[in-house]
Amino acid sequence: MYKVRLWSVKHARGMERFYNAINPAIVGTLKLKNRLFGTRFDGAVTALEAKGKALFFDCKMCGNCVLSSTGMSCPMNCPKTIRNGPCGGVRENGHCEVKPEMRCVWVAAWDGASRMEKGDAIRSVQFAVDNRSKGQSSWLRLARDE
């Protein structure tokens, strides 16, 4: 939801703390699940992640989550899906050139990053999305990669 999304950016620091606090627990639980049940419940986990992140960030489940490097503003909401933004067309009021009613995702991102402890991560270059990961859970990937 747009309003909640803006709220998340405004509270990027709280979001960052909350995420850092729960992340080990989530990944740990998923590792346990993987050991006990293999790929069973993967669908449910993915659906849960999609629901939660959709509520707070309008997450598009790109499967390449970079929220912690984009001030908690999901770059997939940019009409040009720019991962290193913004583009040159931001309006004087900070809104998007393509969707004038929306705050530019990347104006929000730099704003959110300035509130975060590790906000400087926004300064590193991101590469384009691996389109094969679309729709996949980032949590499950973390649990399997580690």
Add this chain to the structure above:
Amino acid sequence: MSDGHTQFEDYGSNPGDPLPMLPDHVSHGRFERVLRARHFAITTEIAPPDSADPDEVLRRAALFDGHVDAINATDGSGANCHMSSLAVCAILTRVGYSPIIQISCRDRNRIAVQGDVLGAAALGVCSVLCLSGDDVSVGDHPEAKPVFDLDSVSLLSTIRTLRDENRFLSGRPLDHAPRLFMGASINPFAPPLANRVHQFAKQVAAGAQFVQSQYCFDIAMARDFMARSRDLGLTEQCHVLMGVGVLASAKTAKWLRSAIPGVHIPDAIIRRLEQAERPKAEGRAIAIELMQQLAEIEGISGVHLMAYKQEEWIGEIVTQSGVLKGRKPWAAPHPLIPGAPSPATVN
């Protein structure tokens, strides 16, 4: 050429042949030579024709002869259809011009883009400008599918991979890497103002060696941006060419400001045009003043002139500004197109 600038003119019998590569250069191009030699550089834009006639491209380019160091070939700018930037560049390199191919991420995915980059280099293109591109919704085909597989920064990384690592993104090796001088666009005049310099830093980190800016009508903002860029050491790694626009009237200026997001024109400029007896001449005078002021700012390596539908005035503007300090950029050795229009001059 005996004017002491042979360094930029040493083409052989065929002006379309690549120049010998100088030490530490990444391309065979004249544009890179001019910038690396620390000359103040001028670039401009060619409007690609709505036509399949190559002579039309040469006719338009002839207006810039002897006045600019490189010509940007736009890639479906404004999301409108025109002749492709690759084709425009190929027509231009054949006769010796130094084009900058613009590549937008809107219409092609990474497979098509990498193919075009190799093709461009094969056709003698030496400079490339990486852009995200205008959204399809603003152009004449709003029903088209926007691609945006890459963004401008990933596009820079991609071309750098091809050039410096000699391979496709997939890892498959290239037999011959594209020798390209890489650029990107900046807009220091749109929000988030405080972070535009960090965005610029990311472009440099991804491989940008030159940047061209959106219209600059606000010298104070340009100074501020350049000071921040210098503080981060960016001007030592990347050449900055500020965009200078030639406004035809107060009406055009107002239209640009309201219809093109990201264009910032102060009221003072609009007032000057409104009060001028000859608004067109005033628009040129403004451009000349801006060029002179920009040339004074530390770290600015040149200007990118955008004179849409006033291209015939480019020569006059460049000469009047004096920013080249007598240096004469490359000109076609002989008339390429019989009956090509000649640049305008003040009577």
